[in-house]
Amino acid sequence: FTGSLDASSLIERIEILTNVMHYDPYKVLIVDDSRAQATHTERVLNSAGIVTRTLTEPIQAMAELADFQPDLIILDMYMPDCHGTELAKVIRHNDRYVSVPIIYLSAEDDLDKQLDAMSEGGDDFLTKPIKPRHLIATVRNRAARARNLRARMVRDSLTGLFNHTHTLQLLEDARFRARRDGQPLTFAMIDIDHFKRVNDTYGHPMGDRVIKSLALFLKQRLRKTDHIGRYGGEEFAVVLPDTDAVTAAKVLDEIRRRFAEIHYPAQQGDLSCTFSCGVAELTDGMDINTLSKQADEAMYLAKRGGRNRVEI
Numbered sequence: 001f002t003g004s005l006d007a008s009s010l011i012e013r014i015e016i017l018t019n020v021m022h023y024d025p026y027k028v029l030i031v032d033d034s035r036a037q038a039t040h041t042e043r044v045l046n047s048a049g050i051v052t053r054t055l056t057e058p059i060q061a062m063a064e065l066a067d068f069q070p071d072l073i074i075l076d077m078y079m080p081d082c083h084g085t086e087l088a089k090v091i092r093h094n095d096r097y098v099s100v101p102i103i104y105l106s107a108e109d110d111l112d113k114q115l116d117a118m119s120e121g122g123d124d125f126l127t128k129p130i131k132p133r134h135l136i137a138t139v140r141n142r143a144a145r146a147r148n149l150r151a152r153m154v155r156d157s158l159t160g161l162f163n164h165t166h167t168l169q170l171l172e173d174a175r176f177r178a179r180r181d182g183q184p185l186t187f188a189m190i191d192i193d194h195f196k197r198v199n200d201t202y203g204h205p206m207g208d209r210v211i212k213s214l215a216l217f218l219k220q221r222l223r224k225t226d227h228i229g230r231y232g233g234e235e236f237a238v239v240l241p242d243t244d245a246v247t248a249a250k251v252l253d254e255i256r257r258r259f260a261e262i263h264y265p266a267q268q269g270d271l272s273c274t275f276s277c278g279v280a281e282l283t284d285g286m287d288i289n290t291l292s293k294q295a296d297e298a299m300y301l302a303k304r305g306g307r308n309r310v311e312i
C-alpha cells in the first residue's frame with residue numbers, strides 16, 4: 001500500500017483482498033444410474049478441487065438442483081426410468097437453470113444420437129472413456145463462464161445490487177430456510193421520498209448519484225447475510241434472514257436517520273434526501289406475495305404518515 005491511508009479505506013482494501021482469496025470451488029451435479037461410473041467421474045473432479053454430488057435416480061434431480069445449486073450438470077444418456085435428454089428438457093424449462101451448463105458423459109459414439117441429445121438442451125457431449133484432463137478442463141471452462149454470466153444476470157447494472165427478479169428468488173429461498181429452521185424472516189421495502197423533485201430540480205444524473213449512494217449506504221450498513229435488491233427505479237428491497245420485524249425496523253430506522261444527514265453538493269444548493277420504509281415479518285403459511293404486499297402497505301403507511309419514517 002502506498003500513500004496515506006485512513007482506517008476505512010484500509011478496511012475496504014482488506015475486504016477486497018479477502019474476497020479475492022476466498023476460494024469458492026465449482027459444484028458439479030452428476031446424474032448417472034451406474035454408481036461405478038459416477039464414482040469414477042467424482043474421483044477425477046474431486047482431484048481437481050471440484051465439489052461433486054451424485055444422483056443415481058434422475059427423479060430426484062429437481063429437488064437436488066434447488067438444494068445444491070450446482071455450477072454445472074454432468075448427465076448420463078441412458079438410464080432405466082428416464083432418458084438423459086428428457087431430464088435435460090425438464091431442467092431447461094425451469095427459468096432458474098437456463099444458464100447452468102449440461103454436459104453429457106456417455107459411451108454413445110453415434111454422432112447422430114449425440115447431436116440429437118444436444119438439441120434438447122445439452123451444451124456438450126463427451127464420449128467415454130475420456131482423459132481426466134479433458135474432463136476437468138471442460139468442466140472448469142464451462143463453469144467459469146456460466147458463473148460470470150450468472151453474476152451479471154442477477155444484478156442491476158447501475159447499483160450492482162440484485163435485480164427485481166433475483167431479489168424475489170432470494171426471498172423465496174430465505175422463506176424456505178426460515179420455515180425449515182424455525183427462524184424469523186423480515187422483508188423491507190424502501191422508496192426515496194419526492195424523488196421526482198430531485199430529477200426535476202437537479203437533473204437526472206444527480207438522481208442517479210443519489211440512487212447509487214443509497215445502494216452503497218445499504219451495502220455498508222446491513223449484514224453480509226442480508227440480501228439487498230433494486231426493486232424498481234428509486235425503490236429498494238431488503239431480505240433480512242433470522243431477523244424479526246421490530247429488530248429490522250430499528251436497524252433500518254438508524255440507516256434512515258443517517259441517510260437523511262448526507263448532503264450532495266450542487267450549484268442549486270446542497271441536496272439532501274430521505275426515504276420511507278415498510279417492514280413485514282413472515283408468519284405461518286404466508287407466501288412471498290403476501291409478505292411483499294404487507295411490506296408495500298407498511299411503506300405506504302410511512303408515506304401517508306409524512307414520509308422519512310419506517311413502519312411495520
Ligand code: GH3
Nearest residue numbers: 191192193194195196197199204205207208233234
Ligand atoms: P414519493 O415520495 O411519493 O415516493 O414521491 P416520488 O416523487 O419519489 O414518486 P414516484 O415513485 O412516483 O417517482 C419516482 C421517480 O423516480 C420517477 C422517475 O422519474 C424517477 N426514477 C426512476 N428511476 C430512476 C433512475 O434510474 N434514475 C433517476 N434519476 N430517476 C429515476
Ligand code: MG
Nearest residue numbers: 033076078079
Ligand atoms: Mg447409464
Ligand code: MG
Nearest residue numbers: 191192234235
Ligand atoms: Mg417509487
Ligand code: MG
Nearest residue numbers: 191192193195
Ligand atoms: Mg419515491
